[in-house]
Every structure is written in C-alpha cells, then in structure tokens.
Amino acid sequence: MRRRGGGFTLVELVIVIVLLAIVATISVRFVTLSTGGAIDTGARQQRALATVVISEQVSRALREALPTSVRTNGACIEWMPTIAGSNYLNLPRGANPDSFEAVSLADGQAAGGRIVVYGYGGNLYNPGSPGPISPPATVPAGNGPVTVTFDGGASHRFNTNSPQRRFFVVASPVTFCQDGGFLYRYRNYGIQPGIASSLPGSLPNREVLAANLVPGSVQFQVTPPTLLRGAVVTFAFALQDADSGEVTQVSQEVQIRNVP
Template sequence: MKRAGGFTLVELVMVIVLLATVATISVQFVTLSTRGAIDVGARQQRALAGVVISEQISRAVRAALPTSLRTGSGGSCLEWMPIVAASNYLNRPSGPTPDSFEAVPLAGGRSAAGRVVIYGYGSNVYNPTDPGPISPPATVPAGPSPITVTFDGGATHRFSQQSPERRFYVVSGPEAVCQAGAFLYRYSGYGINASPASGLPSSYPGREVMAANLVPGSLEFEVTPPSLQRGAVVSFSFELADPESGETTAITQEVQVRNVP
C-alpha cells in the first residue's frame, strides 16, 4: 500500500517562519524607504522655507536707508527705515525759518511723502533734532524742475551736514523684524524711538507673522555700518525645526546695502 504524499508539520512550520521573515524584511524595507522619502521631503521643505524667509529679509534690507540699520534685543531684532524716494537737492534749507528747499523732480514724475534725510553718516537718524540729518514729515511734489520740497504743518528744519553728491532720501517710518519664540514677526507703523526696536505693536496690522517653526533664540542679526568707502552689510542666521522629528536646518545669509552718500 502506497503512503500518501504531503508535508510534515516541521516543514510547514519552517515555511511559515521563512515567509514571516521575508514579510518582516519587506515591511521594514518599505517603511525605511517611505521614512527616508518623508525625511528628504521635510528637509527640502525647510530649505525652501529658509530661502523664502532669507529673501524676504534681504529685499526689505536692500531698500533700507543704510545709516538707519541697527539691531536690538541682543541681536534678535533688526530695525531700519525704508527708502521710498531719492533725488538731488539744489539747495539746502536756509534762512531764519527754513521750511522748504528746491530739488530735482523724482524719477517718473511722481510725488512722495515721508521724512527727508541728507547724509547722516556719523549721526543718529533716530534722534530727529534740529539741526540734524532727518527732517520732520515732508512732502515731495511732482512737477517740472525745480520742485519745492516742503515740511508739513509749517515745521522748520536745518540739516547738519551736506551730501557730497547733493543727494537726499525720503524715508517712511521705521520697520523691524524680530523673533519671538518660534515665530518671526515684521513690525511697522510704530514711530521713531530712541531705543532699537522698542514700542513695537502687539497685534495686526502693526505686527505680521513672517514665519514659524524657528528654533527659539536662533535668530541673530549683525550690522556692519556703512562708510564712505563701502555700503552697509547685514548678516543674519537662524534655524528652522521640524515640529514632528525635531530635526533642524541652519540658514545663513549676508546682504550688502548700497548707498550714495
């Protein structure tokens, strides 16, 4: 009588063990591959976020009056006055009550409003004294040359220095970028204060969120003041963190701010 063919219990157990081992290795391989793809994607996303943040700060700084750049809060804040217009003056305010001066019209025949700054090297533009480098609020009208730049409200002002290139700038109110915890904020509309980045607004619209997921205390600004031989240089660095894994990406940037004294 012939014996029936089949598998023994030992053989079945061995097959089950081998299949379980292969399945475990396959699952781990797929898991590691997926995890690796997710990690690479997260790193790329942080790197892209770092580029966007750096570009936002760089564009703002390039439009700043170089002599207005200053840091505060231990280097975690950068403050500046944005330039809204620039031209050449024909004469500086003169007379007993100087409330205006003549200038070349702005490019494109446009008008502008803000504070006028002449030269300002070696002076504090955040100290609007008379005489001084920064004027009270003024209006630069459009029109044929020459135009008359007038200080608002009948204010008077004398500029303490003259520009070698007879250059003047019109600046708006100070703006600042500061880190608070894991957030990066941009501030505006708070006026001129003696201390760097002081009196900052605590809510919108004076405070806007620029970025999140920064490593607390990682943002650091450093300003090299301008001179007659070179422009100002702003360098900054910060770290972005992954909220899930905690992995960080370090970003460093340097911006040169050109200027005509």
C-alpha cells in the first residue's frame, strides 16, 4: 500500500529522534572526554613545571652551603650559606686574638659574616673558642693582604688548620622545613643548637617556597663530606593536584662542592 503525500510517519519521527539523541550523547561524551583529557594534561604539565622550579630552588640554595654545616632531621634541612672564601696567612694568636691576616677576597671586595676554618674539628652550631667558627667578623676590601677583624672586639681561636690554608665567610643559618602542605624557608634566627628549633613564625623571615605538597612527603638525607669529596644531599617531595588528587613524586641529589 503506498503512502500518501511526502510526510513522515510517527514511527519514523521517533526513530530519527532516537538516532539523533544517540549521536548527540556520543558527541557530548567525546567532547567531555577530550576536554577532560586536555585539562588533565595541562594540570600535569603545570605540576611538572612546579616540581622543576621547586627542585631548582632547593638545589641552587644548597649548592651555596658550607658542607660541614649541612644537617637534617628528615623533614627539615639546615645549613650556613657561603658568602666568600680565601686563604689566610696566619691564624689568630696571643692571649685574646681579635684578628688575623689573609689574602683579599676576589676582586678586592669586602664581606661580613662568621669565619670558618676547616670545619671538621667541631660542631658549627655550638660556637666556642677554640672552635671552627668565629664570632661575626669583617673582611675589608682591598688587594693583597688584608686584616680580618672580629666585630665588637671579640676574640677567637680556631682549633685546627686547613690543609690548604682556606677560610670561608658564612652567613646566618637557613632552614627548609615542611609544615603541612607547605615548604617554608626560614632565615635570620641565629645559631640554634637543635635543628628546626626557635624558627620564625611569619614574614619576612618565614617565606613559602612551595605549596600543594603531600603532607609528610618532604624528606632530606645528607651524606657527610670527606677529605676526597663534598657533601651530597638527597631530597624528595610529592605534589598533589588539589582537584583530581593526582600525585607527582620527585627525587633529586645535590652535590655541595665547597672544600676546606
């Protein structure tokens, strides 16, 4: 029996609607998956870039450390940054020595900080005389021999010599420490006998170095220096995406090449 006219029957119309619905559902699902994949890829790339930035910041800071000053308790690491270094001509002598003669710093520059000689003969975080670390001192500008003077008329004796007659000028200690999901940088808190004790609680002496860390994921390990090589610091951390919960883990080694 032939159908009159050029219209559609109700059955045909329903079939068309169902087919269009199936196509639309597949298209929406495809677009959703594609968009989700692009968002996830972008989030992974941002997280990977963040890990590179964090690793580079930690590595650059640790490369400036005096090897014998690096110490850790696992979640925190502390060290004394090296400002400058040169050779001494003689070490402080006499009843109350307050200065010594040394070769001028590179380019004849001046520097201020504590003086460390050798650093293997005692605890740098328990300063005393005799000992490897001095009170605050000043290395004056100049070319040729200069007189390094301990500030405020303080006196100090070093308890050992350097095989290469080297001395370093170091700044106040710096600590990297995880607290919850953040990695903080602490400074200007002085020399403390224990690591991660009496640290500043706010800016400008406590700065956020990294965020979105997995709590408890930051781990530091120090291989002490020897007479043949510098110290090696291994550190690991994990970043977590705040939306997806996906985690990116990082582990890296840093060799500290400053030598006595």
